Amino acid sequence: MESYAPCPNCRGGNLYSTQKDVSAGGGYAPNYLPGLGGMFAAEKFRVVVCADCGLTRFFARSSAMEELASSSKWKQV
Template identity: 45%
Template sequence: MTTTHDTPAQSTCPECHGDNLYAHGGVNARGGYGPDLLPGASGVFASAKMRSVVCRDCGLVRFYAGNEALARITPENGWRKTR
């Protein structure tokens, strides 16, 4: 199972440089009514997990894929490198 500590902790917001950040782990990448945020990264019976970080000063939300999901981000699963 993916842990919530797959990404380093942030201390300041990259948008407003505030330090009022909150994190939540175990967020499903594939919701029942929403889009699959990490297509091809989920298993048959389990959704890929992400960690979300939100800045309470400016509202910026960032999602970080867990290690298990990152291992499935491949060209075979429809992903392409941007550079």
């Protein structure tokens, strides 16, 4: 299991993660991970919220991270 603590904003450890990965786009919502994952389904990510300060973070799956370098939708910064 990944370690998300401590919170990068408040340094707290009172963190919660979605039980299942959440769709990164689709329908009328913007696609936050374009070009990654399958052609017909939006990629998913894990959402982690700090219960002390409210900072909300999104973590891409390892399969999506592997696609970043070769995807035309992404550029390294």
